[in-house]
Amino acid sequence: MGKRALVVAVAVFLSMAPARADVFTAGSFSAYGDFRLRAETDWDSEDDLGVMREDRTRLRARLRAGFRFDPTESVQLGARLRGGQEGSQQSPHITIIDFQDNDTGDTSFDFDRWYVLGKVHGLEVWAGRNDLPFWKQDELLFDDDVTMPGIAFRWVSDLGPGKFSLAGGYFTPPVGMTRYSGALTGAQASYEPKLGRVHLALAGGVYLFDGNPDDPDVGALLQGNGSRDYSILAASFQARWSVGDRPLKLGVDLLRNTQNYDPNDSDSITAANFDEKDGYVLMGEYGLLKEHNDWLVGYYYAHIETFAVNSSFGQDDWVRWGNATQTRASNMKGHEFRFGWAINARMNMVVRLYLADAITTVEDGKRFRIDFNYKF
Numbered sequence: 001m002g003k004r005a006l007v008v009a010v011a012v013f014l015s016m017a018p019a020r021a022d023v024f025t026a027g028s029f030s031a032y033g034d035f036r037l038r039a040e041t042d043w044d045s046e047d048d049l050g051v052m053r054e055d056r057t058r059l060r061a062r063l064r065a066g067f068r069f070d071p072t073e074s075v076q077l078g079a080r081l082r083g084g085q086e087g088s089q090q091s092p093h094i095t096i097i098d099f100q101d102n103d104t105g106d107t108s109f110d111f112d113r114w115y116v117l118g119k120v121h122g123l124e125v126w127a128g129r130n131d132l133p134f135w136k137q138d139e140l141l142f143d144d145d146v147t148m149p150g151i152a153f154r155w156v157s158d159l160g161p162g163k164f165s166l167a168g169g170y171f172t173p174p175v176g177m178t179r180y181s182g183a184l185t186g187a188q189a190s191y192e193p194k195l196g197r198v199h200l201a202l203a204g205g206v207y208l209f210d211g212n213p214d215d216p217d218v219g220a221l222l223q224g225n226g227s228r229d230y231s232i233l234a235a236s237f238q239a240r241w242s243v244g245d246r247p248l249k250l251g252v253d254l255l256r257n258t259q260n261y262d263p264n265d266s267d268s269i270t271a272a273n274f275d276e277k278d279g280y281v282l283m284g285e286y287g288l289l290k291e292h293n294d295w296l297v298g299y300y301y302a303h304i305e306t307f308a309v310n311s312s313f314g315q316d317d318w319v320r321w322g323n324a325t326q327t328r329a330s331n332m333k334g335h336e337f338r339f340g341w342a343i344n345a346r347m348n349m350v351v352r353l354y355l356a357d358a359i360t361t362v363e364d365g366k367r368f369r370i371d372f373n374y375k376f
Helices: 003-016 216-220 268-272
Strands: 024-026 029-043 056-072 075-082 094-098 110-120 123-130 148-159 162-171 183-195 198-210 230-243 246-257 278-287 295-304 332-342 347-358 364-375
Touching: 148 183
Parallel strands: none
Antiparallel strands: 024 029, 029 056, 029 364, 056 075, 056 094, 075 110, 110 123, 123 148, 148 162, 162 183, 183 198, 198 230, 230 246, 246 278, 278 295, 295 332, 332 347, 347 364
């Protein structure tokens, strides 16, 4: 099926789909999915050599469909198929139209979830490929679209005025959608108490990436990310309370890569950025997108040094730095402005403006997006 025909078929389906139910449910089995149509433009952007990039405007789409099967209250099986380019572990989007007539890339459908999950007495354990189990308030460290095969757990228990949780796992990071390399070991503790009208969330985690320089597949990852080790400490804080009848959220993330790199390393990127290992994110959001005519406004400021995150698995939204399938969204500081409006409980529109600059080079760029999102 061609890309434009795919979008037309999905649009027809959406016009017929129910507004408030999974696309199909029968007993303990349910199917679900989501569709996104995105208009995106990039302009006023220099590369790391100071050469102006051509302005770019694109129409893009995302389609995902999956199922859940709960044979008992304690066991769940699941899988999800996503579109996109097979070489990208970060983005499930395909380009329908590039208005500058650039190559729109290939399209493939691959499973980004396939897992078995067990749960008992506040403990969940899954094996397979699934979303990472760690609490987060943004995608600067881990992109929502990056799923990893492995084994993971999350345990939640009442503690005083809130919930305490421990999460951890061992994963094999993806290189695209069908190859894998290296290892990620992660652990996080979080606490979410309610103090009067204020809901708090505090989280601290450690994330250890073990690169594999002998694996030829890691050549697809930018900046040598599949060959380099990372030892990232991450701390997050969020406060949430109601102003009027809408929630206000304020948060901060602090990132520190404690790995020691050699300024004389044979890898030129490592040597040039051996001490660029810190990052932080400040965020504020007011509103929500749950029911008809809900709206929200948001602002994020990010300062992410080159090795503060492993950029092959972090967000790919803020900048167009990289290539057709891989993003290198570190060595970056900038702003995100966000506005969202809910058409109903399953449809919304989100508008974002990104203004970003590199920290150690002249690279920069501006990006504007409008997303139409539908969950079914």
